[in-house]
Amino acid sequence: MQWMKKYTIKDIAELAGVSKGTVDRVIHKRGKVSEAALKKVENILKDIDYQPNLIARSLKNNKNILLCILMPDPKIDPYWKPCIEGIDEASHEFSPFGVTIRYVYFNPFNKDSFVTQSQLALDPSFDGVLLAPLFQKESITFIEACEKQEKPYFLFNNDLKDADSQNFIGQDLFQSGRIGAKLIHSTLKDNAEVAIIHIDEIFKNATHMQEKERGFRSYFNELENGHFNIRAYKLKHRNANNLKKTIKYFIDTHPEINGFFVTNSKINLLAALLNKNRERTCVVGYDLLPENLHFLKTGVIDYLIHQNPRQQAYLGVTFLSDYLLFNKVIPNKNLIPIDIVNSENFMGYIKR
Amino acid sequence: MQWMKKYTIKDIAELAGVSKGTVDRVIHKRGKVSEAALKKVENILKDIDYQPNLIARSLKNNKNILLCILMPDPKIDPYWKPCIEGIDEASHEFSPFGVTIRYVYFNPFNKDSFVTQSQLALDPSFDGVLLAPLFQKESITFIEACEKQEKPYFLFNNDLKDADSQNFIGQDLFQSGRIGAKLIHSTLKDNAEVAIIHIDEIFKNATHMQEKERGFRSYFNELENGHFNIRAYKLKHRNANNLKKTIKYFIDTHPEINGFFVTNSKINLLAALLNKNRERTCVVGYDLLPENLHFLKTGVIDYLIHQNPRQQAYLGVTFLSDYLLFNKVIPNKNLIPIDIVNSENFMGYIKR
DNA sequence: CAAAATAGTGTGCTCGAACACACTTTTTTA
């Protein structure tokens, strides 16, 4: 990359023998420019590959941007706590550029809560929305409303299946399931009794766990040798203490299972009840919650797949800000890597 | 975070009943301000927690920043290719802010080449240097020269041991070795014959491989049960074809080894010669070179540890730019996560 | 005590883009 002179509008005006006003009208296609002047200026713009000074532009615009974060209340589901960190970090970075964040929480267990709260997010004072679209149908309604208002939005955590889902940042959940399978396979080798376990998945968007299960099964289906029994189980809670009992009962009545793939962050509930004298088990689950890390360190959990909610949320905010402040183009589908975490490398992923 | 009015210097001047010139002198501690005015302005600054508008500031300063990248020639060692991508991406992001990149390559096999090339990097036209300090002693000499010139610098890839090594971005190599050990352990279980293999490490900074070996051994030393034989080997080349023969001979004469830990990206050389009918082997190495990925996909290599040279270089450039453009404070030691890569999740880490 | 040096203060221009507005020239309309 060679040294490049930075051309300003004034430079271009001189080169073209017109005034900066005319150059400005050409750049912004505001019309009121004669054929001759238009061509002269356009040629020069092309020749020098004019790049406007973004600093000057954003000083002039001097936008004050208000972003809405529409996400589950982390007090209700701690999975979302790292998102706050990521968002706050991005907010800290962009606040000198006039970006302000406002959180709008909803209850991830309650569709109605999402519907009412998403109404708040449509307030015209918000210049953009970052959204965790847990509820498929309601979220589509919401982003349609955004599009009607021409309000930029960005999805994170999970994509919307049918919608032409632009502006998504997250992971490939099918592949995520395959990774879980690979880990269990390489740990248990030749044959095993494997359980896919969906814990307490009444509220999370169903696609989430379905995709992971599909990926998981696809891996084992492709295997040429080895003998594996794959079965899926749904362990749901009805009231607070009930879930523990359900899991305990499940474990006790299935002594043959030695591979456990838990499709969400609730793996600590299973780990807490797993008897350590099961031989050659392999336990794989999701997310670096403190409880999960505890069982990772003590060796009950073998691997955690890192969905990196912090990074997802962080990138969501930076993308929206860069777009609104500097008109940067943002990649449409933004898949972040799926990190494999064990007891030795988890340190790199927490409290970055 | 609540809505905050953005105060300007003019606002403060009005509040304090002075002119913006006086406020400016207070902020920049340029003196020539009376006691009374000083206190009034300082109090107001404290009260409102004044944050200068960085956009306006950098427009005024209108710095054009030239960064020097002092690194090995990627044509000589392809390990460095991803760095170029990362740097170019960062460069692309910051070029609208007046940042220009110039590469200064040296031959990683040749100390003298580093010494001569590092002289170029000291040219006063460079506003900052990003450096891969392969050669310990020479690099220390270099950064001392930088400090004398008050030229900001940043290290990536590996740290300098003795120097008070500020401004480093990279990985914890000791921990990296432990991760390799953990992967081999969880794949091979109870007992194994394990080899630590340093291929062609005449040039790379010796600390690199030493730290990894130390970490690797420390993991197995801490194990309570299991029976593992750990031995380290150095396979060096003398002339081009010779290395292949050396490796082949090593493999053939050590049929008992089933755990291979190669401490650098040259693992493909070993993988290419490994007979597939060795049973229950586990092969772990470094870096996502195309050759390495090939053997990962075909199942010869079990895991690759991702040193993320791309990300390291990318962050190096962004840190330097943010520092020089916006005076942002940069974390001193910046350890990036150590990614575990297998045949299912490598896609997320390439061509981001 | 006048001249000179210094302390203290305010004004006004700059950075580059964006846009309002005034102005001139050409075209359209009655």
Add this chain to the structure above:
DNA sequence: TAAAAAAGTGTGTTCGAGCACACTATTTTG
């Protein structure tokens, strides 16, 4: 053909910080 409308062009101000410079008030010096 005069008046009105539209097309085309340039000037000047704004955004906020930073700094040169001019200016007044006070202190120091010969």
